[in-house]
Amino acid sequence: MSKIASIMTDYFEDVEYTEPVKAYKESGHDVINIGLQGGQTVKGKREQTPVEIHKSVTDVRPEDFDALLIPGGFSPDLLRGHEAPVAFVKEFMSSGKPVFAICHGAQLLITADVIRNRKVTGYKSIIQDIKNAGADFQDSEVVVDGNLVSSRNPGDIPAFIRESMKLLS
């Protein structure tokens, strides 16, 4: 079973964390929440879902995990204002392990500069940013390009879960 890191902070889009994580756990996978500070409780944007951050991103390494989930909302933008989460995502992407980014999740990939020439989708407000980052933007409910699975918004969650689960062993 896989050990998945969910990288997140306040204002995450609640269902983009709760629904994939529920599905992953029901299939026997483990999810560790990583963020700016271990022990901190962060809250979702819409329903204020409280989520405990198990580990600071500075206390973990990509080797500790099998896959990475990046929920959307305003959380990715808050994370990419700090160096450590960006460095972690960059290193994780170069490891070749599965990365699952939904909605605004691609913002972290843009700042990490890891989507050049990759097929990617994301929330409508960041389409221009995705294109400017050198990616091939695709307007689909889910886009799979090698290790990278991306979706546009909460409506795409079923397809996002379906395709991300295929990359978990």
Add this chain to the structure above:
Amino acid sequence: MSKIASIMTDYFEDVEYTEPVKAYKESGHDVINIGLQGGQTVKGKREQTPVEIHKSVTDVRPEDFDALLIPGGFSPDLLRGHEAPVAFVKEFMSSGKPVFAICHGAQLLITADVIRNRKVTGYKSIIQDIKNAGADFQDSEVVVDGNLVSSRNPGDIPAFIRESMKLLS
């Protein structure tokens, strides 16, 4: 005296609206709040400052104003998910009239594709997006490039007000 449009919606960075607007009004300028729906009350991200949207962006034209203010926070990202605010900003920029963007304000300029080869600054989380949009990013408290005045964050507000006021007649 100038008629300034402030384009905004929920989650704007409170002081990036309240402080410049206070300064503009004290100098005799007029500020009209435009957004997604006229008559709507939007709220700031930090202090929940309530602000009435006077006009929908679909009911105004750049010709109605002398300058445009884009406060930051998450408001610019929410606005650029809609076509009308992006089209308005694009048209406003091509009019050559003054545009004042602070913090995440540059996100609207990126989606409107109007900062190619322009000197621009913005909030640290969007630096890569500004560069990818073809702009010359500058890490300064205020950057003036022709009609365009930009600043990085709330700490830059005094410089932002000082330089934007110079472009108001």
